Amino acid sequence: MSGTFVGMPAFPEAARAAVADERLRGNLKHATHTIRAKRAAAVAEVSDWAELREAGRRIKDHTLRHLDHYLLRLEESVTAAGGTVHWAADAAEANRIVTGLVKATGESEVVKVKSMATQEIGLNEALEAEGIRAYETDLAELIVQLGHDRPSHILVPAIHRNRGEIRDVFRSEMKEWGRPAPEGLTDSPAELAEAARLHLREKFLRAKVGISGANFMVAETGTLVVVESEGNGRMCLTLPETLISVVGIEKTIPTWRDLEVFLQTLPRSSTAERMNPYTSLWTGTTDGDGPRAFHLVLLDNGRTDTLADDVGRQALRCIRCSACLNVCPVYERAGGHAYGSVYPGPIGAILSPQLRGTASEIDASLPYASSLCGACYEVCPVAIDIPEVLVHLRERVAQGGPATRAGNKVVLRPAKGHAAERAAMRATRWAFGRPGVLRTGQRLAARTRWLHPRTLPGPGRAWSATRDLPPVPAEPFRDWWERTNGGRDDGAAPQDREETK
Amino acid sequence: MRVALFLTCVNDTLYPDTGRAVVRLLTRLGVDVDFPRGQTCCGQAHYNTGYRHEAEPLARRFAEVFGGYEAIVTPSGSCGAMVRELYPRLGERARAEGRGDGLATALAPVVPRTYELTEFLVDVLGVTDVGAHYPHTVTYHPTCHGLRGLGLGDRPLRLLRAVKGLDLRELPGAEECCGFGGTFALKNPDVSAAMGADKVRSAESTGAEVLCAADNSCLMHLGGTMARLRTGLRPVHIAEILASTEEEPPA
Numbered sequence: 001m002s003g004t005f006v007g008m009p010a011f012p013e014a015a016r017a018a019v020a021d022e023r024l025r026g027n028l029k030h031a032t033h034t035i036r037a038k039r040a041a042a043v044a045e046v047s048d049w050a051e052l053r054e055a056g057r058r059i060k061d062h063t064l065r066h067l068d069h070y071l072l073r074l075e076e077s078v079t080a081a082g083g084t085v086h087w088a089a090d091a092a093e094a095n096r097i098v099t100g101l102v103k104a105t106g107e108s109e110v111v112k113v114k115s116m117a118t119q120e121i122g123l124n125e126a127l128e129a130e131g132i133r134a135y136e137t138d139l140a141e142l143i144v145q146l147g148h149d150r151p152s153h154i155l156v157p158a159i160h161r162n163r164g165e166i167r168d169v170f171r172s173e174m175k176e177w178g179r180p181a182p183e184g185l186t187d188s189p190a191e192l193a194e195a196a197r198l199h200l201r202e203k204f205l206r207a208k209v210g211i212s213g214a215n216f217m218v219a220e221t222g223t224l225v226v227v228e229s230e231g232n233g234r235m236c237l238t239l240p241e242t243l244i245s246v247v248g249i250e251k252t253i254p255t256w257r258d259l260e261v262f263l264q265t266l267p268r269s270s271t272a273e274r275m276n277p278y279t280s281l282w283t284g285t286t287d288g289d290g291p292r293a294f295h296l297v298l299l300d301n302g303r304t305d306t307l308a309d310d311v312g313r314q315a316l317r318c319i320r321c322s323a324c325l326n327v328c329p330v331y332e333r334a335g336g337h338a339y340g341s342v343y344p345g346p347i348g349a350i351l352s353p354q355l356r357g358t359a360s361e362i363d364a365s366l367p368y369a370s371s372l373c374g375a376c377y378e379v380c381p382v383a384i385d386i387p388e389v390l391v392h393l394r395e396r397v398a399q400g401g402p403a404t405r406a407g408n409k410v411v412l413r414p415a416k417g418h419a420a421e422r423a424a425m426r427a428t429r430w431a432f433g434r435p436g437v438l439r440t441g442q443r444l445a446a447r448t449r450w451l452h453p454r455t456l457p458g459p460g461r462a463w464s465a466t467r468d469l470p471p472v473p474a475e476p477f478r479d480w481w482e483r484t485n486g487g488r489d490d491g492a493a494p495q496d497r498e499e500t501k
Numbered sequence: 502m503r504v505a506l507f508l509t510c511v512n513d514t515l516y517p518d519t520g521r522a523v524v525r526l527l528t529r530l531g532v533d534v535d536f537p538r539g540q541t542c543c544g545q546a547h548y549n550t551g552y553r554h555e556a557e558p559l560a561r562r563f564a565e566v567f568g569g570y571e572a573i574v575t576p577s578g579s580c581g582a583m584v585r586e587l588y589p590r591l592g593e594r595a596r597a598e599g600r601g602d603g604l605a606t607a608l609a610p611v612v613p614r615t616y617e618l619t620e621f622l623v624d625v626l627g628v629t630d631v632g633a634h635y636p637h638t639v640t641y642h643p644t645c646h647g648l649r650g651l652g653l654g655d656r657p658l659r660l661l662r663a664v665k666g667l668d669l670r671e672l673p674g675a676e677e678c679c680g681f682g683g684t685f686a687l688k689n690p691d692v693s694a695a696m697g698a699d700k701v702r703s704a705e706s707t708g709a710e711v712l713c714a715a716d717n718s719c720l721m722h723l724g725g726t727m728a729r730l731r732t733g734l735r736p737v738h739i740a741e742i743l744a745s746t747e748e749e750p751p752a
Contacts, residue, residue, distance in 0.1 A: 012689045019691045329678045333695045369689065371682025371696070372549055373645035388590075394551025425547050429555040432510065432541040433562060442514050462690030467697070467725030470515050477508055477517035481536045487524045 008340030010365035015334035024160055024335055031159045032326045038272030039323055039379070046268065055261045057383040060317035063219075063252055064307060070219040070252045071298065077222030081284025083294040088246075090406075091121035094299050098123060098211065098244055099130050101295055105242050107132070107208045113226060113233035114138035115213025116320060117246045117299050119151065119342040120355070123211070134211065135177070135203045137232040139196050146173040152336030153344065154322035155270050160335055163187040170195050178202055200232060210240035210291070214247045215319065216262060217296075220255045223283040224296070227266055227276050234280045243282070243291035248299050250307075250316040262319055265381035269321035302355035308404035311392040315350045317382040322347075324376035324386060330369055339366065346376035350389040357405060358397050364415040367393035398422065420459075435478075442476035449474070503533040505570040507563075507615065509580045510542040516717045522744035522751070523576050523618060526633075529744075530626060534574075539566040545583040550684045553591065557604065560591050564607035572625060573615040576740045578647025578715045581617035586650050588612050617647060618740055619715055623656040629663045634747040636666035640709035641739075642700065642723070644716040645678050657715055657739055664742060670707035674700075681722035697726040705732050715739045 008014060018024055043049055063070055075085045088094035098118075102110055110127065112118065112134050124134045124145075136145040143158040144151050147169040151157030158166065170181040170192065179199045185191055212233065214224040224245055226233045237243060253259065267276040285294050307313050325331045325345030336344035340362035341352040349366040358364045367390050370376075376386040396403060398421065400414040414422070431437045445452075449472040455464040463469070481487070504527065508520045520536075527534050543563060544556030563584065567573045575581045589612055592605030622628055641661060647653045661669050680686065680696025701723060704712045712727070712734050714720050724736035741751045 012691065015689065016691045019695045025695075329680065329696050330689070330692050333692050367551070368685070371645070371678050371680060371685040371693070373678035373682065374649040375645075375676070375678070378649055391549055391551060391553070394549075395553060396551075398551040421550070422552070425550065425552040425555050428542070429544070429547060429552075429559060432544070432559055435539050435541055438510065438513075438541050445514065459687050462687050463725075465690065466694035466729060467722060468728040469725065470721050472515065473517050475517060477513045477520035478536070478538065480517055480521065486534065486536060487521060487528070 008360075008362040010361045011334070011338055011340070011369040012365065014338035014340065014362070015330075015369070018335040018338050019333050021335075023162075025333060027160055027162050028332055028335055031156065032332050035272060035326045039269060039326065042268040042272040042274065045274070046264070052261055052265050053381055053383055056265050056319070056381055057317060059253060059258045059261060060319075060382055061314075063254055064250065064313060064316055067249065067252065067307065070254055071249060073219040073254075074217055074222060074252055075298075077219065078284060078294075078296050079222075081222045082286075083222065083284040083296055086295060086297045088297050088299050088301070090301050094121050094246060094297055094301065095123055095126035097297050098246060099126055099132070101242070101244055102127065102132050102209055103130065105209055107242075109203075109207060110134050110209040110211050111137050111203050111207040111236050111240065112141075113210070113212045113236040114141050114157075114228070115211065115246060116154065116342050117213050117248050118211060120248075121246075121299065121301060123246065135200075135207075137200050137203065137236055138228070139193070139230055139232065142196060142200065143169060146170065146177060148173075150337055151342060151344075153325055154320050154347075155325075156322075160337070163189065163192065166192055174199050200235075204232075204235040204239050207236075207240050209242045209244065210236040212236055212243065212245045214245055214251055215266065216259060217247055217252045218254075218256050218259065219252055221283055223256070223281050225259065226278075226280045227263070228278045228280070229271060229273075229276055231278050234278050237280050237282055238290050240291055242293045242295070244295045244297065246297045246299055248301070249303050250318075266319050266321050269319075269323040269379070269381040302357075304407060305404040306351075306354040309354065312350065312354050312389055314384050315347065315354060315389060317384055318347050318351065319382060320347075321381055323379040323381065327375045327379050328370075329373065329375070330371060334369070339369065341366075346370060346386045346390075347384070350384075350386055350393060353393055353397075357403075358393070358412065358415060364397045367391075367397055439476070439478060443479070445472045446474055446476060502531075502571065503535060504572040504574050504621075505567050506534050506536045507540060507543075507567065507573050507575040507580070507584075508536065509575060509577045511718055511721075512576060515721070516738065518751070519576050519717055519738040519740050522738070522740040523574070525749070526631060526740060526744040527574070529746075530622075530628065530631060532626070535570070537566045537570075543580045543583045545580060545587070546683050548583065548587055548591075553594070556587075557591055557595065560588050561604060561607060563588070564604075564611050567611050567615075568607070571614065572621065573611060574618055574621045575615065576618045576715065576738065577717065578617050578644050578651055578653060579718055581615060581620075582646035582650025584615045585612055617651055617653060617715065619653060619656045619660055620651065622660060622743075629659045631660065631663070631743050633664040633743045633745050634666050635664050635742045635745045635751075637711050638668040638670060638707075638709045639711045639713050639737075639742065640670040640672045640704050640707040641675070642672055642679060642704065642712060642714045642719065643675055644714050644719045647715050648676060653715070660743060661713070661739070667742070668709075670709045672707060673703050679719050679723055681719045683718070686722055693722075694726070697722055698730060701726050701730055701732060701734065704734055709734065711735050711737045711742075713737050713739050713742055 544559035
């Protein structure tokens, strides 16, 4: 499994294959529509949802504005509780820290509870290079790992797979990674779950090192929180002797009390549950209970740079609920892989180009992977104005401009391939600044309308490949208005009526 | 009451029938309509494609052209949302970038006076029955910017329900985007076409003859898709339905 997605083609190209894949589209449509309806119902049950959403937005914004303060507070609390805090500026540093910590235990296997941060930095590959095998224990992550696949969704990484495909992956791959799938495994959910349970139980009982992510880190108490549905996470968090948590710095919240808001909004937004089945909280180490050593790796990897951007920083409010994916019509058709990142969908389209920069083809194309329909903003439980950030990043891609990379203020050059568009935008703005020019253009188009091709050249080809062009009318409105004195003299010229028929 | 018609560049150039329908409808309701000749384009394509500074002079022009009117009416949810939702941001941005309060000040009076057509009918004129007659089966697609940008709610549906002879069919998945999205249709053609095809199939499943919306840009995309998919559906702007009477059916 690749956590880094290097060398991905641009979004439109990656999406083309997904759009043409009937089975994939079917799986995605079924899954997103089901959860979409459930989420709406779960949210509608809460009378103060708007207030909760606003509270979540405010807590996150406040924390981000004073992140330096709260991170130091967090370090203090974690250390006081018997944990060790490590700071990682980028993926390489984080991987080096974690690999070193695992090697120091003398172990060559680790169990992992779903952590997007470790996928973001490609930790599994880094561990493998050092001879350490990492076992994913979240059911969906397990399916992705066994299938040599990549996650396709934030919450349901294997959303693109149906039951039959999962059975096939279990049958052929489980034996390579430990306990094989039971003989005659069918695609019934209960049998698949049991096969995964048996396979994973072996790993849980053997592992001496666990690696986790966290949904929240409470600065006040040094407590980390994982919210999950299966209980596999709790196994990873309590059974191993050493626990290493790799968490993005933006997951900090100031106080224990702030959790109250997110423990309401997160499950309803993500799984459409009133409350998730397992909420695990751990604070440092405790004698005779849980891991004997606890390490917290605080990951920056582009987050401070994102924080420096006054429009884009709101992406760091994200609590990874995936409601925006489930409601996004583009995600529904393109699937998660097309986004070329561990963060797919609308949030990925604004998060990845900020964390990684816009230099690569895929990152430069992500801000355009949206019709700006606004459904993502509407469902976001922390009110991230995703369309606004998309437009902001489009500006950065198309025209370059100031940004912060690795802590330095830089001026980005425009991405390649936008020169013609830039010229067109300037030209149309010039023409629209002069009504006379617009009218001349309209008249010219009207007079030559019989000569217009049925298909368009250049970028317009994409339009005429699947859609007919609208015919140009014989007379633009403004000419009609003038000729008829605003319709007072004569509703429509006879010759015009005839021609538009 | 004297109002300015902000027709939008797309309607002016490609859909003059919609403009004539708005004039006919508002005149019938006793409104004195003017079409300020200086109007051109709201700059939405520029803004949304990432060229906000190109949209700025167009916003300034809008403020100049429409400054003296009591109300500005547009038959486009999308361009209406540009004015109401995004123009204030252009003003704020100019201020934040040290270019002064000029733009924000110029826009301040026109922004709240800009109404999408159905909003103007229901909220300002206070009518839902506009005396229209349209004997067809119709399904309504609430376009994204009308729905979420302007919050039109059920205003268009209330207007349509009051039309004599009209058989309104509920559109499944109505709130989903049709896939037009301005330059999105060109930049992500495969996804856009798939979204359009799904929307058209969904409209077809209602058994309607007409797919109605308050935005010709979305209807252009859907109409082009309908023609290619050879459905029996026709795209019609809501203004043309509301302007239609027994004596004067649509052109």
